Amino acid sequence: MADNSALNSGVDCREHLRPTGPTMSAHVDAIQQQAAALRAAIDDANYRYYVLDDPSLPDAEYDRLMRELEALEAAHPELASADSPTRRVGARPASGFAEVRHVIPMLSLANAFSDAHPPAGVDPDHEVRDFVRRVEQALGIVDPEFSVEPKFDGLAMSLRYEHGVLVQGATRGDGTTGEDVTANVRTVKAIPLKLRGAGWPDALEVRGEVYMPKAGFRAYNERMLREGGKPLANPRNGAAGSLRQLDPRVTASRPLAFYAYGVYRPEDPDAVLAHRYTAAMAIVRGWGLPVCPQSGAVRGVEGLLGYFRDIGARRDQLPYGIDGVVYKVDRYDQQRQLGFVARAPRWALAHKFPAEEQSTRVEAIDIQIGRTGAATPVARLQPVGVAGVTVTNATLHNADQVARLDVRVGDSVIVRRAGDVIPEVVRVILERRPAHTRPWKMPAHCPVCGSAIVREDGEAAARCSGGLVCAAQRREAIRHFASRRALDIDGLGERYIEDLIAFDYVHSIADLYTLTLGDFLAMKRRAEERDGVIPETVKAGKIATKWADNLVAAIEASKATTLERFLFALGIPEVGEATAKTLARHFGSLDALAHASEAELTEVDDVGPIMAAHIAAFFAERRNREAIAALRKAGVHWQETAPQRKVAGPLAGQTVVLTGSLSKLTRDEAKDKLESLGAKVAGSVSKKTSFVVAGEAAGSKLDKARALGIEIRGEAQLLELLKAHGA
């Protein structure tokens, strides 16, 4: 008996092999019993609070028990046990989250929507009726039994228990492979580290939703605002973001809870705990896992719709956020009979609440600059509650959409929000339009950096042309600049780039070339402080500076590059590696390219009018030219070459045909000179010929030119033309 209890409370067995006196042993037993009693009391309080929804202990009393247990475990380290309630917060994973393959895939459910304002003659609930009819037909029964439960606004989670102890928590991921977030899941007090009671299989998988209760969400955000921290956007993001924290202490500080809605035996996927889903969940609840009290069982389509309307009416009063309800055929044998179609179970349906709409007023229309420079108009709204969330902004997508809706500042508009999609403006209430409003126009300059906003014909998006200087595009610009096929700064990954920007080491790309070893080490120290990790620089001494040495060397090495790499690195919209290469060959030097007109750019192979416009707009922006000058000043250099195609001259676009013999120069000399002025010299006359130069004894070419009505010039006129252009 003594051995058993020692094992159960995790005490090292060797303790019992040591010869100890009877008094000593009795003392150890007493302390063990005290610890076991405290753990049981705390587990019981959690169970009553989260599962029974019947809190038994005041918070202060709960905290007192916890402190007592902590003190006891600190004084007697041999009492340590992984499933002690004091051990919820553990060490962070060494390197990100490991992958977890789901033995039984975590499938998503088919969705149904009930239309709030259906067109005349359309049954708003036809998708639910179709679902029930399909189930009835497949099973050959009428009014089958369904389990019903809310569809929670959180993050789906798989919990694995072995011998009653929580060993793994994994996210859904893509359904087949998720992330191992065990350390974070352990901090969620609603999830028992150890199952209660008895009778569980050796291996058990419980699925459910980790969510953030509305009250906890509000309290957390109030605290954040008071303390100057960052509030969470909504409870769903709160749950998902909290579980994906690398530091479990952060997760532990977030008010998270859990509801179970599935149970499996991973070693035997076909085995069931009971004949019905609702009965199986009652067993799971008995083992200490919370099951939503607003779940139940109903019969037939009217039962489903009745539940849907009832929950919908009570939605705002529920302590957790939901976006619909879930129906499941209750009997497992019937579920098996129905099976799956296209990876979704035929026996379940998610019935979503309709998207909600509200009217409000547009106070301003701003533009937001995305990380690649796209300018998106955004309506700033008088705050309005839509589907349980306060909406203050709505996307207008692009200038065409603004024009289509004709949204103006001062307008009353209908705003729609569906699920966690960004709210959007649906339409303007024209009857309420105030006098003297004006149609909206895309501003001429970027609100972030002041560069010109340009929109090329045929493109939906307008964009900020200050790609190299715009703070909104900085991170993406540096990432691209440093990438392998651009300037190839080995080791400068996204995390370092983010920290360099966050701690103000880099404003523009040229700043990269001013960074010293000391800057990198200081940056890393600040990042470690912010993330609350033990400084590697302290831990490992000298070796930990090697990465910074390497980075400084990589930045230095990147200075010697090629024109084509440099052009690609600039991140001009539409200019990929292949185009950068063509442009480098064609122009030979950066200055020649920067001064080329749109017309000259379109003469380059594969450069169309949109790309030419982007290139011209990029170099037209003074701020970009300054950024390039700064890079060259910092030492970035390359070999410039002679242009391999003639730069457009005064005769660009003209096609000339030579015929007969000339007296003052040879045919080849004439050809070279014409080409040096940008003309193309062709061997035969066609409609595209600009003019023909006829020398002595011109033959059939002259006849053809006459027939086509093409201009004919003599040698004297040719010499005049060449002289006029300095050839």
Ligand SMILES: [Zn+2]
């Ligand atoms: Zn900008």
